[in-house]
Amino acid sequence: MLCLVGLLPVMKGDAADYSQTVDLGVKSPGDLVSATATPPGKVLTGHVVNPGGFVWTGGPATFNGTIPMDFAGAHAGKFRGTYQPEGGGAGRLGGKPKIFTWEMDTRGTVIDLLIIQPAADENHAYLAKPDYNSTGPVAFKARVEGAPYAGKIAWEVKREYKTDAGDPYEKTYEFNSPNDQAVNRTFTSEGGRLTIKAVAVVNGVPISKQILNYVTGVAIPDATITKRLRTLYTPPDGGTKGLLTGIAMAESSYRQFAKSTKYALEAKWPVESPKTKFFPQGAYIGMMQVPVALETAWDWLVNTKAGAAIFAEKLQSSGAEVAKLQATRPGLPDLTGVQLENYALGLYVGARARYYSPVQVAGRWQWQTTKNQDLLKYVARISDNVQ
Amino acid sequence: MYGRVLQMVFCLLLSVLVARGQDVLKLLNRDSWSFSTNEVQHLNALSPQVMQPTVVGIVSSVTEYGDNDRLLAFRVIDLNGDGADELLARLDCSGRGIVQDLVVLSRKGGAYICDTVSAYGQDITVYQSGTQFLIVASCRLLGEDVNHADPNQDFQFLYAWSGTNCNDVSRQHREYYESRFVPSLTNAIARYDERIGADKDDQRRSFLEVFGFGMAAQKFTELFSVSPLSREQTKKLERLLSRLSADQDTKLKKQLGDEFRKVEAYLQNQLNR
Numbered sequence: 001m002l003c004l005v006g007l008l009p010v011m012k013g014d015a016a017d018y019s020q021t022v023d024l025g026v027k028s029p030g031d032l033v034s035a036t037a038t039p040p041g042k043v044l045t046g047h048v049v050n051p052g053g054f055v056w057t058g059g060p061a062t063f064n065g066t067i068p069m070d071f072a073g074a075h076a077g078k079f080r081g082t083y084q085p086e087g088g089g090a091g092r093l094g095g096k097p098k099i100f101t102w103e104m105d106t107r108g109t110v111i112d113l114l115i116i117q118p119a120a121d122e123n124h125a126y127l128a129k130p131d132y133n134s135t136g137p138v139a140f141k142a143r144v145e146g147a148p149y150a151g152k153i154a155w156e157v158k159r160e161y162k163t164d165a166g167d168p169y170e171k172t173y174e175f176n177s178p179n180d181q182a183v184n185r186t187f188t189s190e191g192g193r194l195t196i197k198a199v200a201v202v203n204g205v206p207i208s209k210q211i212l213n214y215v216t217g218v219a220i221p222d223a224t225i226t227k228r229l230r231t232l233y234t235p236p237d238g239g240t241k242g243l244l245t246g247i248a249m250a251e252s253s254y255r256q257f258a259k260s261t262k263y264a265l266e267a268k269w270p271v272e273s274p275k276t277k278f279f280p281q282g283a284y285i286g287m288m289q290v291p292v293a294l295e296t297a298w299d300w301l302v303n304t305k306a307g308a309a310i311f312a313e314k315l316q317s318s319g320a321e322v323a324k325l326q327a328t329r330p331g332l333p334d335l336t337g338v339q340l341e342n343y344a345l346g347l348y349v350g351a352r353a354r355y356y357s358p359v360q361v362a363g364r365w366q367w368q369t370t371k372n373q374d375l376l377k378y379v380a381r382i383s384d385n386v387q
Numbered sequence: 388m389y390g391r392v393l394q395m396v397f398c399l400l401l402s403v404l405v406a407r408g409q410d411v412l413k414l415l416n417r418d419s420w421s422f423s424t425n426e427v428q429h430l431n432a433l434s435p436q437v438m439q440p441t442v443v444g445i446v447s448s449v450t451e452y453g454d455n456d457r458l459l460a461f462r463v464i465d466l467n468g469d470g471a472d473e474l475l476a477r478l479d480c481s482g483r484g485i486v487q488d489l490v491v492l493s494r495k496g497g498a499y500i501c502d503t504v505s506a507y508g509q510d511i512t513v514y515q516s517g518t519q520f521l522i523v524a525s526c527r528l529l530g531e532d533v534n535h536a537d538p539n540q541d542f543q544f545l546y547a548w549s550g551t552n553c554n555d556v557s558r559q560h561r562e563y564y565e566s567r568f569v570p571s572l573t574n575a576i577a578r579y580d581e582r583i584g585a586d587k588d589d590q591r592r593s594f595l596e597v598f599g600f601g602m603a604a605q606k607f608t609e610l611f612s613v614s615p616l617s618r619e620q621t622k623k624l625e626r627l628l629s630r631l632s633a634d635q636d637t638k639l640k641k642q643l644g645d646e647f648r649k650v651e652a653y654l655q656n657q658l659n660r
Contacts, residue, residue, distance in 0.1 A: 252536045259589070276541040277525050278508025284483055289535045291484055310482040317455045317480075325451060349531070350485035352478070352503050354452060374487075378531040 016080065016103035024108030026147075026205045029069045031110075036062040039083040039102040046081030052106060067110055072146035077106035111146040111202045113153075113209045117182055118196070120211040123267055124187065126218040132256075133299040135215055137184035142198040142209070144179055152176040154199045157185070159215070161192025163272050163282020166292035189299035191215035191270075193263040216267040217257030220300055225254055225287070226387045228301070232308040236315065238337030244288075244308055246382035247348070251289040251307075256300035270297040314344040321354070329358050332365035339367070342379050351375045408437040415441055418497040420472045422463065427472060430463045442476050446490055449501045456480050462511045466548035468518035471495060473548060475511050475522070484509060485535075489524060491553055502552045507541065514545060514563055521560070522546040522553060528602040529595070532642055538592055540599025542606050543568065561611050568607065569615045576600055576620050579627065591639065594631040598643070600624055601650040614657050625654040 018039040027033060033054065037043055038061075046060030052075045054065040060081055067075075082099050117139040118124070124135040142153045155175050162168040169192070177183040179200070194213040199206055229244040240246075248254050257268035272282035273289055285292040287300055288307025295302040318340055326332045335343060339356060346355040353375055356367040370376065411429045414422060422430065439458040447453045456478040466473045474492040479485070489506040492499060506524035513520040524546055527539040545560050546553040557564075579597070601624055607615040614621065628651070632640070640647055 250531075250534055253534050255536070258536075260592075271536045273536055274538045276507065276527060276539065277543065278510045278512065278541075283509075284485065284535065289483065289485075313482055320454070321452060324454075347480045348482070350479065350481035350483065350487045352450075352452070352480065352488040352490070374530040381531065 017100040018083070018102040019105075020102075021105045021107060024075065024106055026203055027067055027075075027108055027110050028207050029067050029071055029110060029112050031067045033065045033067065033106075033108070034062060035065070035077075035079070035104060035106045037079060037081060037083075037102050037104045039100065041083045041085040041100065043102070044082045044084055044099065046079060046102075049078040049080050050076070052077030053110075054106075065106075072110050072112035074146075075106065075108040075110055079104040079106070109147060109203075111144060111205070111207055113142055113144055113198055113200050113207045115142045115196070115198050115209050115211055116180075117141040118211075118213050121213065123214040123216055123265060125216050125268065126191075126257075128218065131301060132218055132220045132224070133301055134188040135186055137186050138213075139182040139184055140175075140177055140196070140198075141180070141182035142177065142200070144200050144202055144207075147202055149179050149200060149202055151179065151200060151202070153179060155183075156197040156199070158195040158197075159187070159190060159192055160195070161190070161294065161297065163280075163285065163292050163297075164275065165273075165280035165283040166285075169294040169297075187215045189295050189302065191217065191298045193265075214263065214265050214267065216265070216269060217298070218268060220256055222254055225300075225304075228304060229308075230387070232304060233311070236337040236340050239341050240338060240383075240386055242386045243341055243382070244304070244311065245387035246385040247307065247311065247345075248287050248304070249385035250378060250381045252287045254287065256287045256303060311344065311348055314347040315340065317347060318343040325358050329360075329365040332358050333367070335367065345379050345382060346370070346375055349375065349378050355379060408433055412437070412441050415445075415474075415494075418494070420463075420474070420494045421470055422472050427463050427465075435460060442474065442492075443478065445492060445499060446476065446478060446501065449492075449499045453478060453480055457482075459484065459486060459509050460511050462513075464513065464520055466491075466513070466520045466522070467550060469550060471550070475513075477509055477511060489522060491522070491548060493548075493550075500551055502548075504546050504553050514560075516560060516563075519547060521556065522548070528599060528606065529643070529646075532644075532646065533595060533639075538595040538599060540596070540603050542603050558610050564607060564611070564615075568603075572600065572603055572607075572615055573617075573620060576616070576624060579623075590631060590634045594628075594634070594639075597624065597627045597631055598647070598650060601628060601654055602646065605650055605653040608653070608657075616657070618658070621654055621657045625658060628654065 022035040024033050037046055043061035048056050053071045054067055054077060056063045056065045058064045063079060080103050083102050084097055085100060124138050126132055126134060127136050140155055157173045160168060160170045175183060192215060196213055197208055197210045199208040226245050229248055230242050233244045235241055235243060252271045255271050258271045260269050262269045270285050273284040275281035282292055284290055285297045286303035288303055290296050290303060290306040290310060296306050322335055342355045351372060353370050353372040355370050355375060358365050359368040411433055414426055414430060435458045438461055442458050442461060443456050458476060459479050460477040462475045463472050471493060476490045477486050478490055486509055487507055489504045491502045504522055504524050505526060507527050508525050512523040514523050524544045525541045526544060527541050529539045533539060544555055545557045545563060547556045604614060604616050
């Protein structure tokens with residue numbers, strides 16, 4: 001808005017010869033603004049009288065301002081200077097050019113949206129209760145500053161997690177909160193980086209703020225792991241009740257989460273399989289090193305259940321293979337429960353060599369143990385670590 | 388209406404593709420696998436899902452194992468340039484996608500020939516040397532001495548197909564290691580931050596990474612009687628290993644057993660030269 005007060009080259013008290021007001025509108029902290037003095041002539045000088053909380057550069061006619069990040073509320077700035085009227089001769093006396101004064105007021109409202117909770121870059125580690133697979137309630141609270149506001153705050157929380165080998169697991173949660181009041185969300189069986197965006201529409205102008213947070217894992221006590229793994233497995237006759245505890249030790253050293261750096265945050269992240277030349281990092285994950293998925297990565301209950309299911313399937317396949325071999329080899333004895341488990345462990349670790357293979361000795365079929373050192377070591381390590 | 392038409396077109400296309408896939412698969416019924424370039428292209432264009440029943444059927448009939456295996460990848464290629472084609476297959480028996488071996492299949496005079504190479508991974512990689520394609524087989528140097536989530540330095544071995552089985556020809560192809568393995572190892576050592584492993588959770592990982600570098604250098608020296616590392620690199624490795632191993636629990640060192648002492652002795656030996 002431009003208001004022309006006068007063009008006469010006469011000063012009346014502090015009043016300028018030319019006055020104008022520039023409405024900067026509704027702004028947010030960090031915004032850049034600009035105001036130009038437009039008296040009817042050539043601007044000769046100009047300076048800031050009152051910055052109104054902004055940081056101004058430039059002049060003499062055009063001033064560029066930056067709104068400080070911590071500024072919210074009404075802005076009122078003032079600028080003054082001199083100008084020479086158009087044509088240069090309108091007010092000429094005795095051949096000397098007449099100098100006039102100008103004055104410019106800037107007005108505006110700076111509205112800020114403060115995310116009060118959670119804090120920027122906060123890490124929400126899982127809690128022990130109830131099952132080491134969930135955060136506590138995470139409070140989301142934001143406040144509009146600089147103007148009265150009775151509307152809602154709209155939240156967008158994007159959770160993302162990815163290993164080098166796996167697909168990206170992304171989900172965006174959308175919810176609202178009243179201004180300056182918290183709403184809680186709990187993250188269960190999921191984790192990773194959270195991009196949190198709060199939006200408020202004030203006087204028709206949307207303003208938003210964005211921060212990053214993280215959801216990460218927690219150490220799970222050995223006794224809790226052992227108790228669960230022993231309930232997840234029903235061995236064949238004569239088999240090993242705690243076999244899954246040995247597998248968990250050989251696969252991950254009993255860890256679902258371990259300290260490492262991801263998304264530039266050092267915290268307890270799901271235990272990923274290491275990178276090799278022909279395997280990207282994170283092809284398998286967690287305590288039982290099962291194929292990566294969001295839940296197998298972030299929920300040890302799901303991970304151990306998946307591992308137990310895969311091993312049960314291997315045990316079944318082992319039984320079928322043994323029966324097939326026996327069908328064409330009369331007298332080939334049955335495998336004991338432990339032997340069948342060893343056979344199944346060979347499958348679980350992905351070896352083509354079988355832990356036992358049939359051989360004929362002196363006309364009689366019997367089982368021969370593999371000479372594959374890696375397979376022998378894997379099975380022995382599991383056996384040594386059974387709880 | 389449109390949706391229904393699209394659905395019918397899709398089903399028609401799918402059935403054409405499946406029928407075409409079945410036609411291509413019939414190529415594998417030949418008494419001897421000697422395919423034209425075009426036929427090889429058609430076979431390699433099939434998906435592992437389409438190929439799976441045939442390949443799993445052949446392998447389990449030859450070896451008596453693996454009825455429930457899942458075919459993750461395959462490649463038809465004339466490995467030794469003799470005009471007979473081989474089929475390389477990655478078969479998963481783990482149910483987890485962990486594959487420790489590569490199966491090589493061929494067929495001559497109505498009989499299948501099958502060999503297995505220890506090769507960790509899901510991909511099929513070959514290295515061309517003259518008219519031959521050598522199988523690049525990745526081996527984890529720490530094998531099953533450590534857990535599956537631990538760093539486990541890998542080393543590649545090269546295998547040539549003789550027509551009946553695979554033979555390790557790594558020693559004869561120093562150029563492969565000079566051009567690929569040595570730069571990758573020396574860069575990894577050069578980049579390694581000496582301050583790493585400062586806290587407990589890092590120590591095991593860092594120790595095994597550094598130990599793996601030592602094992603890989605030792606393996607190269609075993610093959611070619613020269614060290615892949617400069618004196619400075621060897622010194623850095625020895626310094627890192629000495630610092631990191633001091634923090635390790637005896638259980639892990641015991642687990643690594645002789646291998647640990649061998650790598651220590653190897654580095655010392657290289658420095659004393």
